Amino acid sequence: MKCDKTKEDVFDYFYNEISEKEKAEFKKHVTKCGSCRRALKEIETTSRVLQTWKVPEPDVHFVFAQEKVTWTERIKGLIPSFELLRRHAAVTFAGSIAAVFLLFSIANFKASYNADTGTIMISTSVFGVPEDQFYLELVDKYVNEQMNALFNAFEQRNFEMMDAMFAENENYQREQIYDLMTSLDRDWQLQRQVDLEHVGSSLQTIYDINGEQLDNTIKFFADLFQYAGIREIER
Amino acid sequence: MVRDSELIQDFLEGDINGFNCLARKWQVRLYSFAYRYLMDEEEAKEIVQSALIKTYKNLRKLKNPEKFSSWIFQITVNLCKDYIKNTKNNRLTALNEEIIQSESANNDHMHSMETRANPVKKLDQQNLAEIIKKTLAQLPEEQRVVIIMKEYEGFKFSEIAEFLSCPVNTVKSRMYYGLTQMQKILKKYNINGDVIFNEM
Structure with missing residues (x-):
């Protein structure tokens, strides 16, 4: 009987990367197929041998971060769209100009009421x-x-x-x-x-x-x- | 166990200890990977240190904190690859010399083994580790890294494919050729998995 399973299938079964159903099917197949059984056995053996190699822990501790995070970095962290702002530099620039203009206007906002004529005067001045x-x-x-x-x-x-x-x-x-x-x-x-x-x-x-x-x-x-x-x- | 994503959040909010906990949590795993890959203690330490520095500098750019583990591994793998690429000639000669030395030593060892009744029982943990190390060192680098990632780090084939940016089937066939090669070499040493399993 010719076996249609590949080495990939054997790997998937051994390393548990298939569904329970496929696993059950493969298990059944292995009982009948000698070549798959041998391949599985070989992988198992090598894997066992490999697992005996333990690496000792490093004898030094690595240098960790000690410096303080600068406030600019922190602001960058707080504003999720910081990168976005940087990418659309033109939009950001125009926006900031508009914001500054608005700020000046609000700072020099003047409102007066003339009781004789009953008129209300509202004016904003940008400079001065x-x-x-x-x-x-x-x-x-x-x-x-x-x-x-x-x-x-x-x-x-x-x-x-x-x-x-x-x-x-x-x-x-x-x-x-x-x-x-x-x-x-x-x-x-x-x-x-x-x-x-x-x-x-x-x-x-x-x-x-x-x-x-x-x-x-x-x-x-x-x-x-x-x-x-x-x-x-x-x- | 605190989750990585929580530690990252702490770090992004300005708590430096968040990063330190993260580094402490990962250093041993990264070190053992780098050590197995490069087979050198000092080089592995250097790589881990560089990987942690790189992580510290770029952690703010990480978009999905849930993927931190593969991200930090990717950094380490890339550093190891760069290292190997930059020191290829030196490393190759050093490794070849080591293999030549080890082969002559192995022949002696094997002769002495044959004279004994049960050779495998005489193998202690240290010797076995040395043999595995030498066996892995003889494999091509691309096969070695796949075996290390699968056997020791337990990544899925799909994840390994992502790390190495190659198709999953390529990873699997590298694994297959690597393991076959290993079996051949281990047979030369007269090492049988069952005996080791029973011994342990």
């Missing part, structure tokens, strides 16, 4: 700032400077006052603690003296009592010896 606005800006700038200077001076004075207050408070607390410590020390000294006096009088009492008892004992022994001596003499 009105003269009165220029002086207003100057005055604003001057006022701002003055306010800042005043505020800074106030802040400085406030800071000094706080500093003085803290220093005073600290001194006061230090004095209080000193007073407390000295009074405590005095109390302790006094207490110690009283304690010592107590101990002294107790010792005196013990000494007195013991002395009396010792005298009694000595007297007793003296009597005993005297009595014994008399007995000795009598014998």
